[in-house]
Amino acid sequence: MDKWLTHPTALKVISVVLGLLLWAVVHFDPESPAVATAPTESRVFEAVQVQTVGLDESKYALSIMEPTVVRVMVEGRLSALTTTKESNIIATVDLSDHGAGSHQLPVVVKLPKGLQLLELSPRTVNVQLEEIQTKPFALDVRTEGKPAEGYTLGTPVVAPASEVKVTLPRDEMGLVGAVRTVVKVEGQRKTVVDKRAPIVVYDRAGKLMDNAVVSPSTVEVEVPITQPSKTLPLQLSYTGKLGAGLSIASLQPSLEEVTVFGPQEVLDKLSVYDGASVDLSRLKEGKGSLKVKMLPLEGIELIEPAELDVNYDVVPLEKRTFTGIKITVKGLADGLKAKRSDATGDTVQLTVSGAPSAMAGLQAQDIEVIADLAGLEAGKHTVNLDVKLPRFIQLVDGSPLTAVYDISESTVIGSPPPDGSGGGTTPTPPTGGTGGSGSPKPTPSPGGDEEGEESVGPSSGSDSGSGSGAGQSPDPS
Numbered sequence: 001m002d003k004w005l006t007h008p009t010a011l012k013v014i015s016v017v018l019g020l021l022l023w024a025v026v027h028f029d030p031e032s033p034a035v036a037t038a039p040t041e042s043r044v045f046e047a048v049q050v051q052t053v054g055l056d057e058s059k060y061a062l063s064i065m066e067p068t069v070v071r072v073m074v075e076g077r078l079s080a081l082t083t084t085k086e087s088n089i090i091a092t093v094d095l096s097d098h099g100a101g102s103h104q105l106p107v108v109v110k111l112p113k114g115l116q117l118l119e120l121s122p123r124t125v126n127v128q129l130e131e132i133q134t135k136p137f138a139l140d141v142r143t144e145g146k147p148a149e150g151y152t153l154g155t156p157v158v159a160p161a162s163e164v165k166v167t168l169p170r171d172e173m174g175l176v177g178a179v180r181t182v183v184k185v186e187g188q189r190k191t192v193v194d195k196r197a198p199i200v201v202y203d204r205a206g207k208l209m210d211n212a213v214v215s216p217s218t219v220e221v222e223v224p225i226t227q228p229s230k231t232l233p234l235q236l237s238y239t240g241k242l243g244a245g246l247s248i249a250s251l252q253p254s255l256e257e258v259t260v261f262g263p264q265e266v267l268d269k270l271s272v273y274d275g276a277s278v279d280l281s282r283l284k285e286g287k288g289s290l291k292v293k294m295l296p297l298e299g300i301e302l303i304e305p306a307e308l309d310v311n312y313d314v315v316p317l318e319k320r321t322f323t324g325i326k327i328t329v330k331g332l333a334d335g336l337k338a339k340r341s342d343a344t345g346d347t348v349q350l351t352v353s354g355a356p357s358a359m360a361g362l363q364a365q366d367i368e369v370i371a372d373l374a375g376l377e378a379g380k381h382t383v384n385l386d387v388k389l390p391r392f393i394q395l396v397d398g399s400p401l402t403a404v405y406d407i408s409e410s411t412v413i414g415s416p417p418p419d420g421s422g423g424g425t426t427p428t429p430p431t432g433g434t435g436g437s438g439s440p441k442p443t444p445s446p447g448g449d450e451e452g453e454e455s456v457g458p459s460s461g462s463d464s465g466s467g468s469g470a471g472q473s474p475d476p477s
Contacts, residue, residue, distance in 0.1 A: 039078075040075055040076060040077055040078075041075070041076070041077075041078050041081060042073060042074065042075045042118055043073070043074055043075075043076075043081045043084070044071065044072070044073045045071070045072045045073075045074070045086050045089055046071055047069040047071075047086070048069060048070050048071075048072050048086055048089050048091045048109075049068065049069055049091065050065065050067070050068055050069060050070055050091045050092070050093055050107060050125055051090065051091065051092050051093070052065070052092070052093050052095050052127075053092050053093070053094055053095065053096070054094045054095045054096030054097075055095040055096075055129075056096075057132075058132075059131065059132065060095075060099070060100060060129045060130065060131060060132060061129070061131075061132045061168075061169045061211070062095070062127060062128070062129060062130075063128045063129070063130045063169060064126070064127065064128035065093070065126070065127045065128075066125060066126050067122065067125060068125075070091050070107055070109075070120060070121060070122060070125075071119075071120070071121040072089055072091070072109060072117070072119070072120055073117075073118040073119035073120075074089075074111060074115045074116060074117055075115065075116045075118050076114050076115040076116060077114060080112065080113075080114035080115055081115070084112050084115065089109065089110070089111060089112070090109070090110040091107050091108070091109050091110075092107070092108050092110070093105045093106075093107055093108075093125055093127065094108070095127065095129065098127075098129060099129065100129050100130055100131045101128070101129060102126065102127070102128050103126070103127050103128075103129065104124050104125070104126050104127075105124060105125060105127060106123060106124050107120065107122070107123055107124060107125060130169040130170065130171065131169070131170050132167055132168065132169055132170065133167070133168060133169070133170045133173050134165050134166065134167045135165070135166055135173060135176075136163050136164070136165050136166075137163065137164060137165075137166050137176065138162060138163055138179070139158060139162050139163065139164050139179055139180070139199065139219065140178050140179060140180040141156040141158060141162075141180075141181055141182075141183065141221055141223075142180060142181070142182045142183070143156070143182070143183055143184075143223060144182050144183065144184045144185065144186065145184055145185050145186025145187070146185070146186060146187075147185050147186075147187065147188045147189065147225045148187055148189045150227060150228060150263060150264065151188070151189060151225050151226065151227055152225070152226055152227070152228065153185065153223060153224070153225060154191075154223065154224030154225065154226060155224070156183065156221055156222065156223045156224075157221070157222045157223075157224075158219050158220070158221055159219065159220040159221075159222075160216075160219070160220075164179060164199055164214055164215065164216065164219070165214070165215045166179060166201055166212055166213070166214055167213040167214075167215070168201075168209070168211065168212050168213075169211075172209070172211075175203045175204060175209070176201060176202075176203065176204075176209070176212075177202050177203050177204035177205070177206065178201070178202045179199060179200075179201050179202075179214065180199070180200060180201075180202065181197040181198060181199050181200070181219060181221060182197070183197055183221050183223050185223055185225065188225050189225065190225055191223065191224050191225050191226075192222070192223045192225060193220070193221070193223075194220065194221045195220045196218040196220070197218060197219055197220070197221045198217065198218050199214045199216070199217060199218065199219060200214075201214060226261055226302075227261045227262055227263065227301060227302070228261070228262070228263070228264045228267055229259050229260065229261045229267070230259070230260055230267040230270060231257050231258070232257065232258055232259075232260060232270055232271070232272055232273040233256060233257055233272050233273070234253060234255065234256055234257060234258055234272075234273055234276060234308075235272045235273065235274040235276075236251075236253060236274075236276055236277070236278055236292075236310070237274055237276070237277045237278070238277065238278050238279075238280055239277055239278070239279050239280065239281075240279045240280040240281035240282070241280055241281060242280050242281070242283060242314065243281075243284075243285070245316055245317060246285055246314050246315070246316060246317060247314070247315060247316070247317035247318075247353060247354045247355040247358075247392060247394075248283070248312060248313070248314055248355060248392045249313040249314070249315045249355035249356075249357050249358065249392070250311075250313045251278070251310060251311075251312045251313075251392070252310070252311045252312075253276070253292075253308055253309070253310050253311075254308050254309040254310070254311070255305075255308055258273050258276075258294065258303060258304065258305070258308075259303070259304045260273060260297065260300045260302070260303050260304075261300065261301055261302040261303075261304075262299050262300040262301050262302075263299060266298075266299035270297070273294075273297070273303075275294055275295035275296065275297050275303070276292050276293075276294055276295065276308065277292065277295065278290065278292055278310055283312050283314050284314065285314050285315065285316070286313070286314060287311070287312070287313045287314075288311075288312055288314075289309050289310065289311050289312070290309070290310045290312065291307055291308070291309055291310075292307060292308055292309075292310050293306065293307045294306055294307060294308070313355075315355050315356065315357075316356075317353045317354055317355065318353065318354070318355075318356050318359050319351055319352070319353045319396055320351070320352060320359055320362065321349065321350070321351040321352075322349065322350050322351075322352070322364050322367060323347075323349045324347045324349075324364065325347055325348050325349070325350055325364055325367050325369055326346060326347050326369070327340070327346040327347065327348060327369045327370070327371050327385065327403060328368065328369065328370050328371070329346070329370075329371050329373060329405075330370060330371070330372055330373070330374070331372045331373045331375070331376075332374075332376075332407070333374075333375075333376075333377075335409060335410055336377075336378060336407050336408065336409060336410060337407070337408055337409070337410045338373055338405045338406065338407045338408075339405065339406050339408075340403055340404065340405055340406075341380065341404050341405065341406045342403060342404035343403070348369055348385070348401070348403075350367060350369075350387065350395060351395070351396040352367070352389060352393050352394065352396060353393070353394060353395075353396050354392055354393040354394065355392060358390065358391075358392050358393055362390065362393065366389075366390050367387065367388065367389060368387070368388035369385050369386070369387050369388075369401075370385065370386040370387075370388070371383050371385055371403055371405065372384075372386065373405065373407065376405075376407055377407065378407050378408050378409060379406075379407060380404060380405070380406050380407075381404070381405055381407060382403070382404050383402060383403060383404075383405060384400060384401070384402055385401045385402060385403055387401060
């Protein structure tokens with residue numbers, strides 16, 4: 001052992017170990033900190049916004065909070081201080097478990113990591129809580145501006161409803177003057193739809209109430225914008241022909257008036273709408289209904305409705321012959337007289353057809369035959385006869401119906417002819433005849449059950465003066 005201790009190498013090792021132990025004792029003092037800390041600094045944030053938490057908004061509203069900002073002094077490392085913004089510091093006031101009235105509540109500050117609170121001023125704030133109330137109000141929809149020239153505004157339509165709920169402190173609810181939304185229509189030519197029109201609340205003085213809570217906060221508003229319109233009576237027109245042996249007992253449209261839209265100058269010229277045409281070839285025997293489209297008129301942009309239903313009753317026709325139907329002479333110039341020369345007397349015989357219900361009440365006086373001598377001078381003239389028949393009644397024969405008249409000067413100027421067959425004073429104006437043109441235009445009444453007449457094409461008479469048929473444009477019977 002003594003030999004080992006006296007060995008030079010062993011002495012060196014022992015010396016090194018003892019030196020290390022001595023160094024450790026000196027430098028690892030248990031009362032001194034293990035790691036040296038970096039230097040810290042402080043910073044002041046002058047206006048940190050105070051936020052509220054825990055408010056039961058279904059019962060109360062915060063009307064007053066004073067002050068709304070606090071002064072905060074913090075301490076921390078320089079690196080943490082330089083990256084911290086005022087918005088990173090959260091100052092809150094807890095309003096839970098507090099009812100209506102005034103309260104002085106502490107401010108709680110939450111700091112970013114690495115910072116410590118040194119000072120908070122003030123440490124409390126005063127708050128005023130008020131009981132709130134919710135009431136329904138009718139929504140007032142206003143328009144801003146004017147539509148394009150000649151266009152008119154319709155009544156705004158609101159979805160989902162025109163009533164909204166407003167929530168305010170109870171003391172302020174009585175100040176509400178209007179709950180309103182505004183839609184801009186300046187220069188518009190078509191319907192305006194605002195799917196998210198904001199709703200605002202005004203007091204009685206017209207001042208905006210910012211603290212009002214509205215449910216819903218937005219609505220969908222549709223403001224119709226249309227051109228000038230005019231309501232016109234409906235007059236059906238006809239095309240095609242009924243099947244052989246059939247006649248119309250009744251024909252009734254589902255409406256009697258239509259509304260047309262267009263420039264005012266065009267509307268002023270219209271007195272009837274005749275753009276709905278019934279194709280008679282589509283009518284079958286029996287009762288039925290037919291959809292008819294409204295055809296556009298020149299200058300008209302829109303017709304409402306776009307189509308209508310026409311209810312009809314088609315039955316087998318029956319025929320009847322009427323004799324002694326008097327011819328009414330009209331249009332003879334003053335100083336002239338006329339006498340029929342192709343037959344004895346001014347009467348004709350006509351065979352007509354129609355539905356049994358229409359034929360049952362038909363009388364001779366319901367049929368009018370007119371000879372129009374307007375513009376004819378002295379001499380012999382063959383004139384077309386216009387036959388006026390009740391609605392849905394027609395002549396059986398389609399041949400032209402004519403009569404021959406001898407026109408001469410009267411013995412006494414201005415007096416009626418001795419035989420009473422004509423003269424300048426015969427006041428028998430037709431209601432839509434075609435004169436001597438031989439091309440009549442049927443003008444049926446708008447209602448299937450209303451009594452009306454239509455001009456039927458002239459028929460040719462035999463030497464005896466009786467008419468046996470009619471040539472005419474499409475007829476509903």
